[in-house]
Amino acid sequence: MNILSVIGARPQFIKAAPVSHAIRKREKDGASLQEIIVHTGQHYDENMSAIFFQELEIPEPHYHLGIGSGSHGVQTGQMLEGIEKVLFMEKPDLVLVYGDTNSTLAGALAASKLHIPLAHVEAGLRSFNRRMPEEINRVVADHLSDILFCPSQTAVEILAQEGIHRGVHLVGDIMADSLTLALTRIGMRSDILSLLGVQDRSYLLATIHRAENTDQPENLKAILTAFQLLNELILFPVHPRTRKTMEKMHYSCPANVKMVDPVGYLDMIRLEKGARMILTDSGGIQKEAYWLGVPCITLRNETEWVETVQNGWNVLTGAETRRIVEGVQSLSIPSTHPPLYGDGNAARTIVEILMRSQ
Numbered sequence: 001m002n003i004l005s006v007i008g009a010r011p012q013f014i015k016a017a018p019v020s021h022a023i024r025k026r027e028k029d030g031a032s033l034q035e036i037i038v039h040t041g042q043h044y045d046e047n048m049s050a051i052f053f054q055e056l057e058i059p060e061p062h063y064h065l066g067i068g069s070g071s072h073g074v075q076t077g078q079m080l081e082g083i084e085k086v087l088f089m090e091k092p093d094l095v096l097v098y099g100d101t102n103s104t105l106a107g108a109l110a111a112s113k114l115h116i117p118l119a120h121v122e123a124g125l126r127s128f129n130r131r132m133p134e135e136i137n138r139v140v141a142d143h144l145s146d147i148l149f150c151p152s153q154t155a156v157e158i159l160a161q162e163g164i165h166r167g168v169h170l171v172g173d174i175m176a177d178s179l180t181l182a183l184t185r186i187g188m189r190s191d192i193l194s195l196l197g198v199q200d201r202s203y204l205l206a207t208i209h210r211a212e213n214t215d216q217p218e219n220l221k222a223i224l225t226a227f228q229l230l231n232e233l234i235l236f237p238v239h240p241r242t243r244k245t246m247e248k249m250h251y252s253c254p255a256n257v258k259m260v261d262p263v264g265y266l267d268m269i270r271l272e273k274g275a276r277m278i279l280t281d282s283g284g285i286q287k288e289a290y291w292l293g294v295p296c297i298t299l300r301n302e303t304e305w306v307e308t309v310q311n312g313w314n315v316l317t318g319a320e321t322r323r324i325v326e327g328v329q330s331l332s333i334p335s336t337h338p339p340l341y342g343d344g345n346a347a348r349t350i351v352e353i354l355m356r357s358q
Contacts, residue, residue, distance in 0.1 A: 001033050001358050004092035006083060008040030008067070008103030010052060011284050014265060015098045015121060017056035018177035018347035024059075026351055033355065035059075036090055040079045040103040041066040051264040055189070056178070072102060072133055079106035087114050094119055094147075094354065098174075100138040108141040119354060121174055123148035124155025125283075125304040133211060147357060149174075149350055151341050154306060171349045172342015175284055179291055180344045182269045192267040193274055196235065196260065203258075204232055204328070205275035209239040212319075213281050213299060217249055219319035223299055226324035227279075228254040234279075235271060237262050277328060286314055293337060297327045307340050 003023065007016045016037075023035045039061035053060070065082035067075055083106055087095070095111035097104045098121045111118040120141045127135050142148060142164060150156045151173035159168055193199065206227065213219045220242070227234050234257045238246070253259055263271065269288065272278060278289045281299040289296040290308045298309075301318040308314035312334035317323040 001094070001355065002036060002090065002092045003034070003094050003096050003354065004036045004038060004087065004090060005096045005098075006038050006040065006103055006107030007061075007098060008042035008079070009099075009101045011282075012098040012101060012103065013052035013056060013058060014178045014284065015174045017052075017058050018174060018181065019096070019121065019350055020058055022347040022351040026355070031355065033351075036063075036086075036092060037061040038063045038083060038086055038107075039065065040082070040106065041068055042075065042079075042101060042103050055185075055265050056181075076102045076106050079103060080110055083107055083110040084114070087111065087116060092116060093358065096121065096354075097141055098122060100125070100134040100141070102133070102137065104141050105137040108144045112144040117146045117357070118144055119147035119149065119357075120145040121149045121350065122151055123168070124150040124152075124157075124159045126158050127300075127302045127304050129302055131212070147353065149346070149353075151346075152307065169349075169353055171353070172344070172346040173287060174346045174350070175287055176291060176342050176344040177347045178265075179269065179288055182266055183273075186266050186270045186273070190266045190270040192263060192270050196258070198233070198235065198274070200274040201276045202233060203275060204230070204234045204277050204279060205271050206234050206236045206257075206279040207239070207282055207285060208242050208280070208299065210281040210300070214239070214242045214245050216319075217245060220245055221249065222319045222321045223324065224251060224257075226321045226328075227257050229321065229325050230328055231256060232276075232328075233258065235260065235275075237268070237271075277331065279324070279328070287341060290314065290340060293333075295331050295333055297324060297331065299324065311336070311338060311340070313337070 027033045063086050067078045094117045096119045097107040123142050147167045149169055149171045156170050236257055236259045238259050272288055273292050275294055277295045279297045283304055286296055286305050290313050296314045298316050315327045315331050317327045
């Protein structure tokens with residue numbers, strides 16, 4: 001069975017790593033299984049791409065399309081063209097896509113139009129905000145997919161409400177697999193706290209990258225104003241897109257905000273683990289914060305990971321200065337921490353289901 005995996009952005013590298021490892025393990029055990037990796041180039045910066053392949057021990061991509069940045073239409077169109085060419089050459093038995101990026105959408109469209117079976121890892125997530133490009137991408141990918149791997153029962157139920165019942169599998173969250181692996185390695189491979197001169201629980205960690213915050217200067221300004229008012233040390237790895245907007249705003253960094261370049265996966269997990277609290281608009285980091293037992297402020301008005309909010313570990317503030325400040329000051333660590341999103345064995349389950357689908 002030849003599986004063609006389409007990846008292109010930082011979150012997808014993290015999700016694809018354990019599945020790729022599980023495929024290679026089954027191949028070594030004698031299974032007729034092979035993975036062909038296509039990297040669209042959606043994230044191409046060294047700190048957003050190559051370092052993840054190294055740290056997560058993902059094989060070098062068989063194809064690197066080198067698409068780079070661009071508008072949604074230009075980027076998705078170029079990816080669709082490039083992936084289609086690869087599909088014609090490789091003729092895989094199945095295409096595997098991850099998450100909700102433009103790479104996901106392009107991979108799903110290309111496979112569907114060529115009548116190649118499609119599997120979607122992280123299916124069934126909804127923010128119910130169609131202004132988010134990610135929401136469009138995940139809805140389209142789900143409705144084109146033949147096999148849908150859901151991280152939660154909520155995701156399964158959402159698919160059912162949309163009329164999707166066949167090929168749906170509750171496997172748990174693939175990022176739990178990645179986190180388990182990372183936690184075994186950060187002690188040996190990450191010295192980021194000493195490099196930044198901080199200690200555990202002495203800082204807040206912030207990340208901002210979603211279009212709703214980076215493409216709307218008023219939202220980004222409100223978030224950055226809240227950072228200044230918090231009067232706590234905030235470590236802020238700055239996404240390239242966010243940095244461009246900040247430069248256009250002529251943003252002057254206050255003394256309590258320490259801006260750094262994007263860091264690798266292991267360093268990021270170490271920063272998350274050591275933070276007193278995390279402020280983010282990232283879906284993946286919301287989950288990682290929960291698994292690590294770190295309270296989270298989500299800089300959005302909605303989340304796909306509703307269980308983290310229901311259990312009191314995550315607060316939605318949107319991009320509103322007052323709500324962000326109040327959220328940080330009032331959020332306390334809940335007394336309970338129930339398990340969410342599986343047991344860290346999603347990759348093995350996914351590969352077993354794919355092999356049975358032949």
